[in-house]
Amino acid sequence: MKNHWIEFLFGRVTVKVTGKGIERFLNVLIRNKLHIWNVKHHGTETVTFKMRLNDAMNLRKFARKSECTLSFLQRDGVPFLLKRTxxxxxxxxxxxxxxxxxxxxxxxxxxxxxxxAKPATEHQIWKELDKMGVKVGKVQFFIDNVETIQRKLTDHIGALTWVGVELNGTTYHFQVVEKNQPKEPELLSPRNLVAKKKATIVNMYVEKGQPVVMINDQVVPGQLLVSGMIGKEGEEKLIAAKGEIWGETWYKSHVELPLQTKFNVFNGHEQKKYSLLIGKWEIPIWGFEKHKFAKYETEKNSQRIRFLKWELPISVVNETIREQEEIIRIYNNLESVGIAVDMAKKDIKNRLDEDAIIKDEKVLHKTFVNGKVKLDIHFKIIENIAKGQPITKEKSE
Structure with missing residues (x-):
């Protein structure tokens, strides 16, 4: 019959009926809308059939009015399974x-x-992992995901160039690449060193090549500083000139800073929620109360559930809702000038090499207009102005 699983869900029994008038008894059951199926005859005075558990409760009252006797041979279905359980x-x-x-x-x-990692760097990594809660014995659901751990380690430990983080089963593997790795020697073709910008030379260190300028000389872009042609006349040979020519250069910077600034900060109030993610269905398991934050930022981390070596298609989602509030910061004129100068310094440093030095700065023009301070600043910079220029055959000839 159709929908046998429904009968199994609500329970079914196998009934044995013996006696005279079995056919009349079965017709009575059918007329009273008791559903029976799989009716089988075993001789002339015995029959078996299946029926629903709910209908079997009313079976005996019909049997009393007949000459038949009943017995239950088998019981199956969810109600009986629960009882046995x-x-x-x-x-x-x-x-x-x-x-x-x-x-x-x-x-x-x-x-x-x-x-x-070197021992000192490894010690720093262990300390940072301890702060983040990444330690042996900690449940993975309460630890940041691999990408977040990688980002935090790189941000907080300056000695790291790169760190690879991999979660293999129940073990975290960290592969570290530190800064200041020894560089492979650079293979250079014959070249001169020329000035890359206008400057006044303040210091020189020539490792290879023939200097053609002196300290306090003023140079312009493209001017020859160190020649890659050395040796006596008629016996010259070409080499790759190498060295550092430090010159005083000049930069102008324009910066504007509002005297009043609005920005959002976290005030320390937060709410955590946990849920199970099964496919596309997310089932809340903790933190049902709705937050009352007017402004907030939400961070979600998900962690797959594992069973032994298998990864289940179920994730534990950790959602953190942090409240934000708007802060208005107001500078007076003196403070705004100092902060604007610092901003200009940072902008200049971003445009220079790491070893460049800011020697001096001078505010050329300062105005306060429309709630802003506007500055034009002149910077004196000490930097390496030398750059390589390949020596061609035409130049050498």
Whole structure:
């Protein structure tokens, strides 16, 4: 028959009927809308059939009016399964607890490996991991995801150029690349050193080549500083000139700063929510109360649930909602000038090489207009002005 699973859900029984007048008894059941199926004859005075558990409750009142006797041969379906399960609840509870224990242990951090770091850097990494809660014995659901851990380590430890973070089972693997790695020697073709900008030379260090300028000389862009042609006349040879020519250069910067600034900051109030993500369905499990923050920022981290070595299609989602508030910062005229100068310095440093030095700065023009301070600033910079220029055959000839 159709929809056997519905009958299984509500329970069904197999009934044996013996006696005289079995056909009349079956017709009575059908007329009273008791559903029966799989009717089988076993001789002339015995028949078996299946019926719903709810209908079987009313079966005996019809049997009393007949010459038949009833017996129940088999009971199956969800109600009987639940009854048997309750009788063996100890085994069921033990199985559930065992499964939960294995599930929990499969999502605990059991190992952390750091490779490629010097002892001092490795010590810093361990300290940062401890601050982030990445430690042996911690449940992975309460730890940031791999991308966040990688970003925080790179931001907080200056000695790191790059760190790779991989979660393999219950072990975190960190592969570290530190800064100041030895550079491979640069292979250079014959070249001169020329000025890349207008400057007054203040210092020189020539490792290879023939200097053609002196300290306090003023040079212009493209002017020859160190020649790559050395040796006596008629015996010249070409080399790759190498050195540093430090010159005093000049920059102008224009900067504007509002005297009143609005910005958002976190005030320390936050709310956490946890949920299970199964496919596209997200089921809340903790933190049902709706937040009352007017302005806020939401951060979500998801962690896949593991069972032994398998990754289940279920994730624990950790959602943090942080309240923001608007702050209005007002500078007076003196403060605004100092901050504007600092902004200009940072802008200049971003345009220069790392080893360049700001020697002096002078405010050329200062105005306060429409709630802003506007500055024109002149900077004196000490920087390496030399750049390589290949020596062509035409030049050497």
């Amino acid at each position: 309750l009788k063996n609840s100890g085994f069921l509870l033990g199985a559930i607890l065992f499964f939960c224990l294995i599930l929990l242990l499969s999502n605990v951090v059991w190992g952390i490996e750091i490779k490629g």
